[in-house]
Amino acid sequence: MKKVLLINTSSEPAARLLQERAGIQLSVITTPSYRRFYAEDTDVVVVDSVEDLTKVCLAALEIRKRNPFDYVVSPSELSLQAGGYIRSYFGLPGTGYEIANAFSNKHVMKQRLAAAGLPVARFQPLSQFTDASEAARTLGWPVVVKPAIGGGAEDVFVLRDAEQVQELATAEVTAQLRESPYPMLGEEFIDIEAEFHCDAVIVGGEVHFVAVSRYFSPVLKSVGALVGSYTLPDGHPDATAVAELHAAAVKALGLTDGVTHLEVLKCSQGNLIGEVACRPGGGGIAEQLLHQYGVDIWMEFLATSLDDPVTSVQLEPRDHLIQYMLPRPPGTITHISTAEELLAVPGVVHADVRAATGDTATGVVHSATFAGLVLAKAATEEQVHERIAELGAHYKIDVRTEEG
The missing domain is CATH 3.30.470.20 (ATP-grasp fold, B domain)
Incomplete structure (x- = not known):
């Protein structure tokens, strides 16, 4: 019997596989939005945020009293640091905090890569959003501003000049970045x-x-x-x-x-x-x-x-295998292609349409926002582009927005 603590947010595969696997005593630390991933009888502690390492540690101490654990699994981008911290805190095997931080904190990551002589874009830590103008004196315009921790191209802004920095410094679109508990990073635009x-x-x-x-x-x-x-x-x-x-x-x-x-x-x-x-x-x-x-x-x-x-x-x-993430614009879906229709496209070997008519999506669209997945085979790179064009011609999605 392996005694496992899973610290997780959005990773459904890890949650599912650990619950399905025999010989696992599973305890979980997650957030309210993802409690639904787990059976009612699973040992789950819900915290406001897995990025709050103190709260995660207190939750782990609570779990350890009733279900001691020997391994920690942290599969989501936002749980990497917590997983490393808990392993280091309890002296458990696996990736400790120092290495987990280097793989999730982009500032530390780039410092270490640059120190090893590896090529990275020039970068500079920012204490606040408006520091982008000062960073641009070294990095040049445009300058890219992003959170030091996070993924999916979320809250990443390409700023063209000091005037735009001032415009966005109080704008709603940058509020999540500016109010984030993470430091910010400025990078030269590539x-x-x-x-x-x-x-x-x-x-x-x-x-x-x-x-x-x-x-x-x-x-x-x-x-x-x-x-x-x-x-x-x-x-x-x-x-x-x-x-x-x-x-x-x-x-x-x-x-x-x-x-x-x-x-x-x-x-x-x-x-x-x-x-x-x-x-x-x-x-x-x-x-x-x-x-x-x-x-x-x-x-x-x-x-x-x-x-x-x-x-x-x-x-x-x-050969080449294409993964084609079906675009998902915000709004309520009024029509979307079926998996059967997409499987009829030449070269397609797998189609999984995860969105359905009537589904509504709001908020910010980022690189992890998609309606489904298609996989297709291609013999050459030239044929790759032909397959992409064919899929683009066959895939249809219509949405109704509040404005329309």
Whole structure:
């Protein structure tokens, strides 16, 4: 029997897999929005925020009195720090706070990567939003402002000049960033030619499995529109370069066992490391890896978290697998394509439409906002773009907004 504490917010796969697995005594720390992931008889403590390490520690102490735990699993971006903190606090195996912080705090991450001689965009910590104007004296305009902790391209702003900084300094659109409990980071704006993601399994400090994919277009430019990627075969020049950067980044940040998701920006300066996390990638990346390589990245994440053997094998398929995240504009859906209709598109091997007519979405759209997932095969990169165009022509979604 493995006694496990799961600290989680939005990661449904980890919640489901741990509850389904035999031989697990599970306790959970989560937030009110995600209590629904767990059965009524699961040992769950709800906290206002898993980012509040003191509250998480008090919850862990409460749980430990009735259900002692030997392992901590922290699968969501916002729970990475809490997981590292609790492991360090209780002297448990796995990734401790220092390394978890380096993989989730972009300021610390970039400091360590730069110190190791790895290429990153120039950056500067900000004490407040209006410090962006001062940072621009060093970094130049435009300047990118983002929270040091977070994902999904949420609360990321490209500011063109000091006048725009002042305009947004009191605007509602920046309120969440300005009121965030995290420090802010300013970065030089990079004119990105291409963006890649690299997903890997690390065992004993070495890369056990690695896969490199190219986004259709840079993620920051795609928010609210089409987001997706396609795998690159082993030996592809971009795949080789990105995989080498990934191995160096893992070594620089000190991870010994776990799963990683790295993003690399290709620009006139060469390849720059955008960021790297010690968790599975979001969107359709897990399904993409499973269909193309036979690697269940969530199972490997749990294996490395619970000191179980990993099972992934490095395969070298020569074709491409596309993960096409179906765009989901805000509003109430009045019509959406069915999975059956999308499966009829040439090359499609998997279609999962998760939104339905009548569903309503409000609030900010970010890179993790999508209506479903389609996977498609392509023999060449030229055919990749043909498949993307075909899917774009066949996928239909109509929404009704308050204005319309």
